[in-house]
Amino acid sequence: MPPLGPRRQPSRRGSMADVPDDLLDQIKELEKIFSLEKDKLIQVTDHFVKELDKGLSVEGGSIPMNPTWVMGFPDGNETGTFLALDMGGTNLRVCEVILLEEKGEYDIIQSKYRMPSELRTGESDELWEYIADCIQQFIEYHHEVENLAELDTIPIGFTFSFPATQEYIDHGVLQRWTKGFDIKGVEGQDVVPLFEAALAKRKLPVKLSALINDTTGTLIASAYTDSSMKIGCIFGTGCNAAYMENCGSVPKITDYNLPPDMPIAINCEYGAFDNENVVLPRTKYDVIIDNDSPRPGQQAFEKMIAGLYLGEIFRLVLVDIHDNKNCNFFSGQDISKLRDAYTLDASFLSDIENDPFENLQETGDIFKQELGITAQKPELELIRRLAELIGTRAARLSACGPAAICKKKNITTCHVGADGSVFNKYPHFKARGAVALREILGWEKGQKDMVNIVSAEDGSGVGAALIAALTIKRVKEGNLAGIKNAERQA
Ligand code: GLC
Numbered sequence: 001m002p003p004l005g006p007r008r009q010p011s012r013r014g015s016m017a018d019v020p021d022d023l024l025d026q027i028k029e030l031e032k033i034f035s036l037e038k039d040k041l042i043q044v045t046d047h048f049v050k051e052l053d054k055g056l057s058v059e060g061g062s063i064p065m066n067p068t069w070v071m072g073f074p075d076g077n078e079t080g081t082f083l084a085l086d087m088g089g090t091n092l093r094v095c096e097v098i099l100l101e102e103k104g105e106y107d108i109i110q111s112k113y114r115m116p117s118e119l120r121t122g123e124s125d126e127l128w129e130y131i132a133d134c135i136q137q138f139i140e141y142h143h144e145v146e147n148l149a150e151l152d153t154i155p156i157g158f159t160f161s162f163p164a165t166q167e168y169i170d171h172g173v174l175q176r177w178t179k180g181f182d183i184k185g186v187e188g189q190d191v192v193p194l195f196e197a198a199l200a201k202r203k204l205p206v207k208l209s210a211l212i213n214d215t216t217g218t219l220i221a222s223a224y225t226d227s228s229m230k231i232g233c234i235f236g237t238g239c240n241a242a243y244m245e246n247c248g249s250v251p252k253i254t255d256y257n258l259p260p261d262m263p264i265a266i267n268c269e270y271g272a273f274d275n276e277n278v279v280l281p282r283t284k285y286d287v288i289i290d291n292d293s294p295r296p297g298q299q300a301f302e303k304m305i306a307g308l309y310l311g312e313i314f315r316l317v318l319v320d321i322h323d324n325k326n327c328n329f330f331s332g333q334d335i336s337k338l339r340d341a342y343t344l345d346a347s348f349l350s351d352i353e354n355d356p357f358e359n360l361q362e363t364g365d366i367f368k369q370e371l372g373i374t375a376q377k378p379e380l381e382l383i384r385r386l387a388e389l390i391g392t393r394a395a396r397l398s399a400c401g402p403a404a405i406c407k408k409k410n411i412t413t414c415h416v417g418a419d420g421s422v423f424n425k426y427p428h429f430k431a432r433g434a435v436a437l438r439e440i441l442g443w444e445k446g447q448k449d450m451v452n453i454v455s456a457e458d459g460s461g462v463g464a465a466l467i468a469a470l471t472i473k474r475v476k477e478g479n480l481a482g483i484k485n486a487e488r489q490a
Pocket residue numbers: 088089160161162163178179213214215234236237238239240241269271302
C-alpha cells in the first residue's frame with residue numbers, strides 16, 4: 001500500500017491550490033447554487049409555518065398535516081405483549097415488544113427482512129403476501145408451537161410510513177406513494193383490509209390495533225422516556241415529522257366535536273413542503289430528480305434532502321460536469337457506470353465526507369472500485385467539496401422543519417427526537433443541523449441550544465407497541481374517538 005499521507009485537517013483552504021481554473025469555476029458555481037445563507041433559511045422557515053397552518057385548515061394545502069388519532073402520550077403504565085411491523089424504506093422489520101409492569105420498561109425481540117427492490121414497484125398482492133410471510137416466519141421462529149391456532153391473538157401496531165388519510169386509527173387510505181415506491185392499485189385504498197386479508201389467508205393470530213406513521217411512533221416512543229420531547233422526526237430515506245396539536249387548533253376536524261384541549265398527534269408529511277415551488281432554492285439537478293421520479297411535482301422538500309436522493313443529486317452533478325465541453329473532468333474515462341440513475345446512495349457521500357486523508361485516497365479508491373473511474377487529485381477535490389455542499393444543504397434545510405413547528409407552536413425550548421439513516425450515519429449532519437437551528441431561531445452567541453435534536457427511541461418498534469397499547473386502553477375506557485373497530489380491539 002502506498003503511504004496515505006498526513007491526516008486531513010478540518011480546514012481545506014490550501015487544498016485547492018492545484019485545482020485548475022476550469023474546475024475551480026465549477027466549484028464556485030456549485031457553492032453558489034448549493035449554499036444556503038441564514039436569511040434564506042429564515043425565509044424558508046417562515047413560509048413553512050404558514051404552510052403548516054394551511055395544512056390544518058379545512059381548505060388544506062400541499063402539506064397534508066394528517067390527524068393520526070393518537071390522542072396523547074403514554075403515562076408509563078402501559079403493559080402487555082404487542083407485535084410491531086415496520087414498513088417504510090429499505091427493510092421490513094417485525095418486532096415483539098413486551099411492555100413490562102415496571103413503569104417505562106420493556107423487552108423487545110426483532111427480525112429484519114430485506115425488502116426486495118422489485119416489490120417497491122410491483123403488484124399490490126405481492127407486497128401484502130410478502131409482508132404476511134415475514135410476520136408468519138417471525139411468529140413461527142419465536143413461538144415454537146405446532147399450530148399457530150394455539151397462540152392467543154396478538155395486537156399489532158403497523159408502522160406504514162407513507163401519507164395516509166385516517167378517519168380512524170385502525171384505517172388509512174394511502175394518499176400517494178413516496179420514496180420511489182410505485183405499487184399499482186394501492187393509492188386511494190384503505191391499506192388495512194389489504195393487510196388483514198393477507199393475514200387471514202395464513203390464519204395468523206394477529207389483529208391490527210393501529211396504523212401509524214414512523215414519525216408518530218418516534219414522537220411517542222421518545223416522549224415515553226423524555227417528557228421534554230415535543231417533536232418526532234425522521235431524516236432517512238424520506239424526511240418528515242409529527243407533533244402534538246390540540247383538537248381545537250385543527251379546523252379540519254371540527255366536525256368531530258372533540259374537546260378543544262384534547263391532544264392529537266399530527267403527522268405533518270412535510271416532505272411535500274413547497275410543492276408549489278415558491279421558496280425552495282431548487283437547482284437544475286433537483287428539477288431533473290423530480291421530473292424523472294414516479295411522482296413529479298410531489299415531495300419537493302424531501303427530494304432535496306432525504307437519503308434516497310442525496311447520491312442521485314451528486315451523480316447528476318458529476319455527469320453534468322463531465323459532459324461540459326469547457327471542462328476537463330474524468331476526460332477519456334469510461335463513465336458508463338456513473339450514468340446509471342440511482343447507482344449511488346447516501347452512504348457513498350458519507351464515505352467521501354469521512355475520508356480522513358489529505359490526498360483523498362479513500363475517495364479515489366471508492367471511485368475506482370464502485371465506478372471504474374480513476375480520479376485525479378483536482379477531480380477528487382471537486383468531488384469532496386460537492387459531497388460537503390450536498391450534505392450541508394440537506395442538514396441546513398432539514399432544520400427548517402422542526403424550526404417551523406417550534407415557531408408555529410411558540411415552543412422556545414424542547415427536545416426533538418430524530419431517527420433515520422441520514423441522522424444516524426451521515427457525517428456532520430447533526431452538527432450542521434444544530435448550527436442552522438441556531439441561525440433560524442436566533443439564539444444569542446454563547447447561549448446554549450434551546451431546541452436540541454437528539455437520537456430518538458425506537459419509534460416503529462416500541463412506539464408502535466405503545467400506540468397499540470394506548471388504543472386498546474382507550475377502548476376499555478370508552479374513549480372511542482377515531483377508533484373504527486372497537487370490538488376487535490377489546
Ligand atoms: C416519507 C413518507 C412519510 C415518512 C417519511 C420518513 O416522507 O411519506 O410518511 O414519515 O418518508 O420515513
